[in-house]
Amino acid sequence: LSPAALEDLRAGLRREYEALRSEKLTLDMTRGKPAPEQLDLAAAMLALPGNRDTTAEDGTDARNYGNLQGLPETRALFSSLMGAPPGQIVVANNSSLALMHDTLVYALLKGLPGGRGPWSKEEPIAFLCPVPGYDRHFALCEGFGIRMIPVAMTGAGPDMDAVERAVADPAVKGIWCVPQYSNPSGETYGADTVRRLAAMRAAAPDFRIFWDNAYAVHHLTAERPALPNILDACAEAGHPDRPIVFASTSKVTLAGAGLALWASSLDNLRWYLTQAGRRSIGPDKLNQLRHVRFLRDDAGIAAHMERHRDLIAPKFAAVAEAFAARLSGLEVARWSNPKGGYFVTLEVQDGTARRVVALAKEAGIALTPAGATHPYGRDPHDRTLRIAPTFPSLAEVRKAAEAVALCTLLAACETGPA
Numbered sequence: 577l578s579p580a581a582l583e584d585l586r587a588g589l590r591r592e593y594e595a596l597r598s599e600k601l602t603l604d605m606t607r608g609k610p611a612p613e614q615l616d617l618a619a620a621m622l623a624l625p626g627n628r629d630t631t632a633e634d635g636t637d638a639r640n641y642g643n644l645q646g647l648p649e650t651r652a653l654f655s656s657l658m659g660a661p662p663g664q665i666v667v668a669n670n671s672s673l674a675l676m677h678d679t680l681v682y683a684l685l686k687g688l689p690g691g692r693g694p695w696s697k698e699e700p701i702a703f704l705c706p707v708p709g710y711d712r713h714f715a716l717c718e719g720f721g722i723r724m725i726p727v728a729m730t731g732a733g734p735d736m737d738a739v740e741r742a743v744a745d746p747a748v749k750g751i752w753c754v755p756q757y758s759n760p761s762g763e764t765y766g767a768d769t770v771r772r773l774a775a776m777r778a779a780a781p782d783f784r785i786f787w788d789n790a791y792a793v794h795h796l797t798a799e800r801p802a803l804p805n806i807l808d809a810c811a812e813a814g815h816p817d818r819p820i821v822f823a824s825t826s827k828v829t830l831a832g833a834g835l836a837l838w839a840s841s842l843d844n845l846r847w848y849l850t851q852a853g854r855r856s857i858g859p860d861k862l863n864q865l866r867h868v869r870f871l872r873d874d875a876g877i878a879a880h881m882e883r884h885r886d887l888i889a890p891k892f893a894a895v896a897e898a899f900a901a902r903l904s905g906l907e908v909a910r911w912s913n914p915k916g917g918y919f920v921t922l923e924v925q926d927g928t929a930r931r932v933v934a935l936a937k938e939a940g941i942a943l944t945p946a947g948a949t950h951p952y953g954r955d956p957h958d959r960t961l962r963i964a965p966t967f968p969s970l971a972e973v974r975k976a977a978e979a980v981a982l983c984t985l986l987a988a989c990e991t992g993p994a
């Protein structure tokens with residue numbers, strides 16, 4: 577645009593923005609939380625298992641202590657979701673993030689099978705962090721002083737050339753992976769990515785893949801991605817202890833009262849249960865029975881997830897429509913159209929992400945802070961934003977997405993061409 581045309585555009589957008597501000601909105605698009613209607617889908621579960629139904633298949637009294645690994649029927653229920661036989665699964669309490677935390681802490685304090693001792697006694701260690709990624713993974717590393725090495729995502733998972741180069745350093749002990757409908761890009765790892773992760777030569781003998789399959793059954797379309805089984809791939813490549821799989825029912829049943837899931841090789845499982853057995857006498861097995869009675873089997877899980885899809889797919893569509901209507905063809909932004917998961921990634925013009933968040937905040941719309949998708953909160957291009965459309969109502973999501981698009985345009989106009 578000519579300087580005069582740009583000035584006109586800027587003035588017009590400013591007027592629109594002032595009008596938006598005068599609406600005094602309060603909208604929250606910060607976290608990937610299920611909406612109340614999604615939680616209502618599990619309302620019937622809260623009446624289960626009932627007073628007289630507290631005995632598990634193996635005779636365990638679910639009201640009492642014990643059964644650290646979780647009930648056999650609960651482990652069987654999640655066997656295909658986890659891609660592991662029930663014997664290699666642990667069903668724990670309500671947070672998979674807590675299991676990731678504990679696994680990391682046990683590795684730091686005790687060391688892992690195949691390793692040379694506690695990670696905390698080695699040279700400062702490092703983790704590979706595909707970016708954009710999940711801020712809470714990065715917070716765990718930062719909290720424990722684990723150096724983070726960003727690796728770019730490609731559309732089919734992390735840049736494997738960079739990963740293979742990095743793991744030649746024995747200080748690199750692990751990688752965070754959200755392999756399906758990744759948080760926040762929405763991409764799913766390709767077969768070749770999984771094969772290379774399984775087969776690559778890692779200099780650290782106790783290198784681990786933290787395979788956080790948080791969105792394993794969280795589809796937004798009729799498509800089903802063909803994500804290869806990481807446990808099988810690693811076992812076939814001669815690295816059976818490399819992957820640890822995490823998932824939960826936080827976004828299947830109840831986000832504060834679901835079940836957290838852990839799966840790995842039998843050696844890792846024995847190691848984990850030894851540590852976890854000191855931490856707790858056993859998990860809440862009533863909640864496990866409740867989930868088994870409610871979800872029943874794979875078909876029950878799939879049917880339940882369809883009801884979630886009915887509620888949230890229109891919200892993702894509203895975001896896509898609002899962004900397309902306002903931002904298409906202008907070369908000031910790109911955004912993902914995820915086929916599952918909980919997030920949309922919006923890439924704004926370089927150097928404007930913080931400004932977009934500030935403009936949105938002034939207009940009453942809370943966005944995840946710019947930079948949160950990167951280790952140490954540092955997005956070197958200041959361009960990646962994570963949009964979480966599930967929690968607000970459909971009308972609010974539409975309004976917020978239109979407002980974010982306006983802020984994106986305004987920030988780009990203020991700055992001028994990249």
Ligand code: PMP
Pocket residue numbers: 608670671672673674710754759788790823824825826831836
């Ligand atoms: N992993 C990922 C990738 C997530 O997006 C989330 C939730 N935002 C979690 C883990 C947290 O899971 P949980 O509720 O089981 O702790």
